[in-house]
Amino acid sequence: MTAELAEPASKVELPASVGGGEIPTFNVTLRVRRYNPEVSPEPVWEDFELTMYGTDRVLDALHKIKWEHDGSLSFRRSCAHGVCGSDAMRINGRNRLACKTLLKDLDTKKPILVEPIKGLPVEKDLIVDMEPFFQSYREIMPFLINKGHEPTRERLQSAEERARFDDTTKCILCAACTSSCPVFWTDGQYFGPAAIVNAHRFIFDSRDDAGDMRLEILNDKEGVWRCRTTFNCTEACPRGIQVTQAIAEVKQAILTRRV
Amino acid sequence: MPTKPAGTLYRGREGMWSWVGHRVTGVVIFFFLLVHVLDTSLVRVSPEAYTSVIGAYKNPIMGLGEAGLVAAIVFHAFNGLRIILVDFWKSGPKYQRQLLWGVLGLWVITMVPFLIRHLSIVFSAIPGGH
Numbered sequence: 001m002t003a004e005l006a007e008p009a010s011k012v013e014l015p016a017s018v019g020g021g022e023i024p025t026f027n028v029t030l031r032v033r034r035y036n037p038e039v040s041p042e043p044v045w046e047d048f049e050l051t052m053y054g055t056d057r058v059l060d061a062l063h064k065i066k067w068e069h070d071g072s073l074s075f076r077r078s079c080a081h082g083v084c085g086s087d088a089m090r091i092n093g094r095n096r097l098a099c100k101t102l103l104k105d106l107d108t109k110k111p112i113l114v115e116p117i118k119g120l121p122v123e124k125d126l127i128v129d130m131e132p133f134f135q136s137y138r139e140i141m142p143f144l145i146n147k148g149h150e151p152t153r154e155r156l157q158s159a160e161e162r163a164r165f166d167d168t169t170k171c172i173l174c175a176a177c178t179s180s181c182p183v184f185w186t187d188g189q190y191f192g193p194a195a196i197v198n199a200h201r202f203i204f205d206s207r208d209d210a211g212d213m214r215l216e217i218l219n220d221k222e223g224v225w226r227c228r229t230t231f232n233c234t235e236a237c238p239r240g241i242q243v244t245q246a247i248a249e250v251k252q253a254i255l256t257r258r259v
Numbered sequence: 260m261p262t263k264p265a266g267t268l269y270r271g272r273e274g275m276w277s278w279v280g281h282r283v284t285g286v287v288i289f290f291f292l293l294v295h296v297l298d299t300s301l302v303r304v305s306p307e308a309y310t311s312v313i314g315a316y317k318n319p320i321m322g323l324g325e326a327g328l329v330a331a332i333v334f335h336a337f338n339g340l341r342i343i344l345v346d347f348w349k350s351g352p353k354y355q356r357q358l359l360w361g362v363l364g365l366w367v368i369t370m371v372p373f374l375i376r377h378l379s380i381v382f383s384a385i386p387g388g389h
Binding site for chain 2: 033043090092093094113115118180182228229230231232234235242244245248251252
């Protein structure tokens with residue numbers, strides 16, 4: 001008897017005071033900015049009254065609309081857990097991932113405003129054309145360029161060298177930063193924070209040899225110098241990347257290292 | 260039930276609004292400089308015309324305008340130093356918000372004595388005042 005193993009934690013009956021009780025529900029209005037060029041050339045706001053749980057995210061509310069109220073609502077999502085970067089949208093006026101924004105953290109007394117991200121052409125409802133965003137991303141050559149002989153084993157790097165660009169490896173290309181940038185809204189040619197973050201990731205990588213080429217690309221009129229340090233990108237990043245800091249480091253690298 | 264079609268304003272924070280303030284004060288200062296270059300160049304046309312134009316500025320409305328102009332220049336100057344620090348000081352981006360509070364603090368410290376001095380001169384010079 002005494003040798004019997006304890007139950008795994010997940011199977012232990014919890015008293016009601018500790019948890020496992022009813023999840024509280026509440027009513028919330030989601031005001032979604034909808035656009036369908038086949039119906040109207042102008043976007044419209046549409047309200048949806050929903051009963052949601054305290055554990056639900058904005059994405060769950062959008063799912064509920066799409067699955068139970070109006071199947072024509074269009075939005076992107078893939079992993080639904082903050083990794084794929086598909087569901088960046090403007091929630092109550094700020095760029096957020098719908099899958100990382102809990103409804104209970106928003107003011108549910110007032111309607112929750114959900115809009116597509118700004119500065120990219122809207123295709124339908126919350127779906128925007130990401131092509132200009134990825135065009136900038138491709139231009140900074142987001143891949144390792146090494147001119148030396150290919151080693152027979154992995155390319156070694158010290159922990160300090162790896163830490164130098166750790167912050168900018170976290171990018172998931174959701175476009176929350178680029179589409180929060182006032183410069184990008186008015187000047188679609190600007191590379192935008194996301195492209196600069198991904199350039200930073202290779203410029204400061206000790207294994208990469210094309211840092212100078214990337215600095216040259218970003219020294220362009222539409223490159224890092226367009227940044228006006230509004231910090232909207234840093235505030236919008238769902239991965240907590242210090243985007244403006246990274247842009248400032250690239251600016252300094254252009255001025256001090258060469259060019 | 261579709262409602263009003265206008266989109267929302269992006270809810271940026273201190274960084275975005277300081278940038279908006281920098282832009283607005285920059286444009287204000289530009290228009291002042293335009294007028295300033297014109298009225299100062301008048302002295303080469305005719306010193307009398309220059310004196311009469313400058314004399315026309317000596318009224319309370321222009322006095323308040325001057326107070327606004329100095330307010331704009333002081334903000335633009337201190338925030339400009341903040342932007343330089345954000346770009347070139349290693350910890351600038353980390354402390355940008357504290358730097359903005361510093362800018363606003365310095366703005367108040369500069370503006371309060373200036374306004375006391377300036378407005379007392381402007382309003383004591385009103386005809387009938389003295």
